[in-house]
Structures are given as C-alpha cells and as structure tokens.
Amino acid sequence: MTLDKLKPAWKLYKLESSANRINSKWMLTILEEHEATVYSPMRVWINIGMCLLLVICCQGG
Amino acid sequence: MDQTASKENFVQIIDRYQGIINSLCYVYYPNRDDQQDTRQDIILRLWKSFSSFKHESKISTWIYRVSLNTILAKRRKEKKIPQRESLEQVAVAGEIAAHLADDDLQQLKCMINTLKDVDKAIIVLYLEGCEHKEIASILALTPTNISTRMNRIKSKWKEKFKPGHYDLR
Numbered sequence: 036m037t038l039d040k041l042k043p044a045w046k047l048y049k050l051e052s053s054a055n056r057i058n059s060k061w062m063l064t065i066l067e068e069h070e071a072t073v074y075s076p077m078r079v080w081i082n083i084g085m086c087l088l089l090v091i092c093c094q095g096g
Numbered sequence: 097m098d099q100t101a102s103k104e105n106f107v108q109i110i111d112r113y114q115g116i117i118n119s120l121c122y123v124y125y126p127n128r129d130d131q132q133d134t135r136q137d138i139i140l141r142l143w144k145s146f147s148s149f150k151h152e153s154k155i156s157t158w159i160y161r162v163s164l165n166t167i168l169a170k171r172r173k174e175k176k177i178p179q180r181e182s183l184e185q186v187a188v189a190g191e192i193a194a195h196l197a198d199d200d201l202q203q204l205k206c207m208i209n210t211l212k213d214v215d216k217a218i219i220v221l222y223l224e225g226c227e228h229k230e231i232a233s234i235l236a237l238t239p240t241n242i243s244t245r246m247n248r249i250k251s252k253w254k255e256k257f258k259p260g261h262y263d264l265r
Contacts, residue, residue, distance in 0.1 A: 037250075038219075038222060038223075038246075038250065041204055041207075041223060042223055043200065044200040044201050044203070044204040045204065045223040045224075047200070047201045048119065048122070048123075048201060048204060048205065049115060049118075049119045051122070051201070052115075052118045052119045052121070052122035052123075053115055053118055053119075055118070055128065055131065055132075056114065056118070057110065057111070057114045057117065057118070057135060057139075059107050059111055062107050062110060062111075062139055063103070063107060065136055065139055065140065066103060066106075066107075066139075066140075066143055069140055069143070
C-alpha cells in the first residue's frame with residue numbers, strides 16, 4: 036500500500052500539532068464554566084419559590 | 097464514581113489521548129484561535145458523552161468519533177456562512193503550493209488541504225493505522241464506501257502531485 040509512504044511525514048505533522056498542548060487546568064476551567072451555565076431544574080424551582088414569596092409579601096398576605 | 101473523581105478521570109484520559117484532538121484540530125483549522133475554539137468544543141462534547149461511554153470500543157475510537165463528529169458538524173455550519181475566499185480557491189492554491197513544496201511535511205499538508213472534509217478524516221484515520229472497518233465505524237460509513245473513497249483520493253493525488261515522489265498506485 037503506497038499511501039504508507041506518507042506515514043513518516045504524518046509523524047512530523049503530529050509532532051508539529053503537539054506544540055500547543057492542552058493544559059489540565061484549562062480543561063478543568065472549561066468544565067467548571069460549562070457546569071455554571073448548564074440548565075439546572077433545582078435552580079429554576081428555587082427561583083420560582085422566591086418569586087412566589089415576593090408576590091405574596093408584596094400583596095400584604 | 098462521584099462527580100469530582102469522574103472529572104479527574106476524564107481529564108487524565110484526555111491528557112493521555114490529547115494527540116488525537118490536537119492533530120485533528122490542526123488538520124482542519126490552520127489558525128491557532130480556531131484550533132483552540134474547536135478543542136474546547138470537542139472537550140465539552142467528550143465530557144457530555146463520557147458518562148454514557150461504556151468502554152465497548154477503544155478509548156481512542158470513542159475520541160476520534162466524538163472529535164470528528166464535532167469538527168464535521170462545525171464545518172457544515174461554517175460553510176453556510178459566506179467566506180471571503182471560496183473553498184475551491186483554497187484547494188487550487190494548495191495544489192499550486194504542493195507542486196512547489198520540496199519538503200515531505202509541507203507536501204503532505206498541501207495534499208491533505210486539497211481534500212473534502214470527510215476525505216481528510218479518512219486519510220488521517222488511515223495514517224493513524226486504523227483498518228477500513230474501524231474507519232467506517234468511526235465515520236458511520238460502510239467499509240466499501242471507505243475503500244471507494246480511498247481509491248478516489250489516490251487517483252486524485254496521483255493526477256495532481258509530483259509524479260514519482262510518493263508513487264501512488
């Protein structure tokens with residue numbers, strides 16, 4: 036299979052691409068930022084509860 | 097496994113297999129900022145599917161599958177937005193550069209740049225040592241389809257690049 040002749044060049048290609056490595060801390064930051072923006076049903080219920088409480092209090096009940 | 101342990105396990109796996117993500121981003125995006133954005137998208141997609149990964153396939157196969165799905169979907173979206181330079185113009189420029197490139201690495205880059213997105217994935221997976229069956233499974237194609245596409249790529253390259261240099265038959 037003559038495409039195999041490209042394999043040494045591919046190794047160099049991979050070496051060049053590895054110059055900019057992924058940092059573990061950066062990865063953790065991405066995951067934490069993502070979690071902070073993710074929809075949470077619990078948070079929605081807390082907000083609804085707070086809203087109802089405010090409505091009741093403002094009506095003088 | 098609790099969330100923190102799971103996250104640490106995930107980070108260790110990605111750290112070990114990051115070469116796959118780096119090389120794929122490098123193949124599809126020459127610009128460093130685009131590479132960084134794409135790596136972030138891939139990591140999030142991998143994290144979302146991590147809990148459902150049952151180790152039925154190799155970790156590398158799972159990473160290739162998710163990464164390539166992310167990249168190919170991103171590229172499809174980008175193609176809907178008009179670009180300043182058409183893809184055909186880029187391909188022609190790549191071919192011209194390939195004729196001028198003496199260095200093997202530069203020539204390989206130019207050769208890859210002349211391919212369509214799915215064909216790039218096929219060549220990368222082949223150069224990574226994947227069998228046709230594995231390539232087909234990663235890209236959700238049939239092994240016959242992979243063989244056909246590879247033959248087309250070889251014919252295209254044979255026609256366009258330095259005769260005798262890679263001796264593509």
